[in-house]
Amino acid sequence: MNVSLIYASYAELTRIGLQDESANLFVAEALRYVIEQVLAQLSTTLVMTISSQDTGTAYWFEFVIEHLISSWSGMAVQLLYIKAERPVHVPGRKYCNFLLVDSFEGLRAADIAKDNASYDDSEYYFIFLQTRDAFISQELQLILDYCLQNYWLHCNVMIQTAQVEVLVYTYYPYTAQGCQMARPQLINRFDGKRMLNEPMFPDKLRNMYGCEVVVLTWHMPPYVELWWDDKRGKLQARGFEMVLVQHLADSMNFRVRLLNLTLMHVSSYQLRNGSHLGPIEMLRSQMANLSIGNFRKSARRNEMLTSPLSHYYSPLVATVEYGSYRISSLALLLFPFKLHVWLILLCAVALHLIIYMARRYDTFTGMHVIELLLGASIVRFPRAWLQRGIYAHWLYGSLPLRVVYQSLLFHLIRKQIFASVPDSFEKLLAENFIGITTSNTLQLLEEIPGVMRQYDSFVGMVTSWDQEVLDALHPAHKGGRKLFAITSLDVTNSYLRSNYHLGQYYILPQYVNVQQIGIYLPKHSYFYDKFDLVIRQLYNGGLTSTWRRWTFGERGPLKRQITNTSIGIGDLLGICMVMGTIYTLALLVFCIELLVHYAPMLRR
Known part of the structure; x- marks a missing residue:
């Protein structure tokens, strides 16, 4: 790069000899090193900003940047020229910044902090301050205070002294001498070929x-x-x-x-x-x-x-108390068999009674079938062999049904089986349940479309604790209302363990939402x-x-409170074998009694 051409052009425009050519060459080499060896390693794009309150200094910056840009092609460069008399704001994020200013006011006029304030990660700022030595200390402190105020962690300021020294200063927000302070600290020096210390942006x-x-x-x-x-x-x-x-x-x-x-x-x-x-x-x-x-x-x-x-990822789950799905006494009697089984039984009994009534048999005799179905003994045994065959058919046909029904009924009463619980909170809302949660959680749930469509079915409690929301599910607090709670999964599991409520509440398998903490x-x-x-x-x-x-x-996997598996005949095989053995012995005793009763008649 012909730095003498830069100086000659600058001198021709300003008519003032600011400094000799060797000083310009030294500064230009330092700027080139920073751009090529430091900033080019951080990003493929570079934002160069010239902001000067002095026209002469601005011209010098302009010509230096023009010739620096023309000497390499490895980066995409956005050049911003901020003039004091006509400031123009260029929006957009500026990640890797190279600023040439003559004062703190020049830096503030660039208004870069406004463009980068809405982003999360830190940008890089390398500021070249060109001013008189008498003003360096004051302007340097103002610039570093500005960096601290705007959370510019990677903020370096390069200066050139009258002795043609190129020094790089930065600040450490936390030091042994103080906290949240921007004291200038010398971290680097240019020796004419390279910066003496690495890295340029240290871990602060x-x-x-x-x-x-x-x-x-x-x-x-x-x-x-x-x-x-x-x-x-x-x-x-x-x-x-x-x-x-x-x-x-x-x-x-x-x-x-x-x-x-x-x-x-x-x-x-x-x-x-x-x-x-x-x-x-x-x-x-x-x-x-x-x-x-x-x-x-x-x-x-x-x-x-x-x-x-x-x-931490916090799944929000819906929890309902099992008491809301407790089977009533009447429903418990009908629960062991499905509806079509009961209908077939009723149709068979009704058909039998209709046949007896159509043939004008004794109605009391027709009721014997119901007695056999319920397992009661017959007071008067029929004489006709046809009726005896019908009774035998009902006796042995109803025996398995009665055994299964009594076994299932005993199992349901002993185990306190509940009705099937829905697998999603939408189904609970369809059954006129009301969802309760903390007011803070409810505010976040407003972003879920399924909640917004039925927002009136949710109530936000004035609390920040999920434990208090779960306490509201207790029968003593519900007041007869059908409620379910929306709480964090881990908090719910911890609450159920610590209060020994694992068998009283059910956590729906479908998550309401998965939130990030x-x-x-x-x-x-x-x-x-x-x-x-x-x-x-x-x-x-x-x-x-x-x-x-x-x-x-957590001390291991949480056991599921109750599984919704159906009970088949195979699960009741042991009960059926016991009952079958008892009835077989009873039939054997009955046969022996018949033989004993008819033995004297056969001898005659």
Whole structure:
């Protein structure tokens, strides 16, 4: 590159000799190195921005950039020229940024923070500040404060001194000297060929030196359980998500300070349209660094906050009490046989009675068939062999039916079998059930089309605990209403185990929804990339699943409360064999009695 041509063109336009050609060459080589060896490795696109309050400096920037761009073809470049007298805003995200400014006002005029504020991950900013040595310290501090305020973690500032030194400064938000401060720190120097130190953008969150991180949370066991420690005189927390936060604190060396929202009214922190007392607005105003406590992700929340990889997937299930499907006494008598079996029996008895009445037999004699069907003894034995054959047919034909019916009836009464429970919450709604859940969960369920169509069939309870929703299913609290609860699957299983209610409630197999639980941060937080990396490593190693099982008290697979399997004849084979043996002995005794009775008559 012919830097003398740059200088000659610049001198011709400005008529002022700013610095000699060797200084221009030195600065141009430093800029070339940063672009080719650093920024080109981060992205295939580069946004170059010239924003200068001084016209002469702006011309110098312009010519330098023009010749730098013409000397390589490895990147797609977007060039923005911000003029103080006519500022023009170009919307769109700017991920890899190379800015040439002469002051802090020039950086602020570029208004890049507005374009990148709605994204989650961090961008890269390399700022070349060209100003007099007397103003470098002040302008450098203002620029780094601006980076800290807008969560620009990867923000470097390169300067050129009067001694033609090219130095690169940055800031560390957490140091041993202070927290959340943007003190300029020299990290690199150009020696004419290369930068002396690597990498250009160091890891600034490797060690946070015990700085305080404010965690916004609320009492939500078993995710977060808060209690006051009298010995230490401060609020303490435990639970599945607190184990995760504590691991992050240990790996990054920061100190956790809890900010409790539990004492506030639920309407203040149920995230309704960004209430100023809710966690969304408290995070957006940077009153806290992160928030946990069964914080479920939604499209609207993701628009306002930043969340790393989800550490837990929470299926929402519908739970109903078995008492709603308890079989009544009359239904229990009819339950062992299906409807067509009862109809066949009634038709057979009715046909038999009709035949007796048509032939004008004694009606009382026709009722003997019903006595045989019910297993009663016959007081008067018929004389006609035809009637005896009919009675024998009814006796041995009704015997298996009666044995099966009595066995099933005994089994149903002893085991307290319930009617078949629907497999989805839509079927429960079709049976005029009312769904109850927390008001926060109900707000998230509004995004499900099946819920929106029948929104009047759902009631949101003024609570944040799923346990209280499950308590409302108790017969003493239902008040005769047909209710089902929508709660988290793990919370429901833990609740049923701890209260010994496994046989009283039924969890529908079809999920209402599967929600993602995550840590929420202010938008564009510089914790995003670090938290995402650590959580991904924990998830791949299986630690998050282990912590979840340990917190929810899982000791093995949960046994299904009652299976909806039908009972066949094979299941009653033992009872049939016993009854068959008894009836066989009875028939043998009856035959012996007949022989004893007719033996004297045969001798005569």
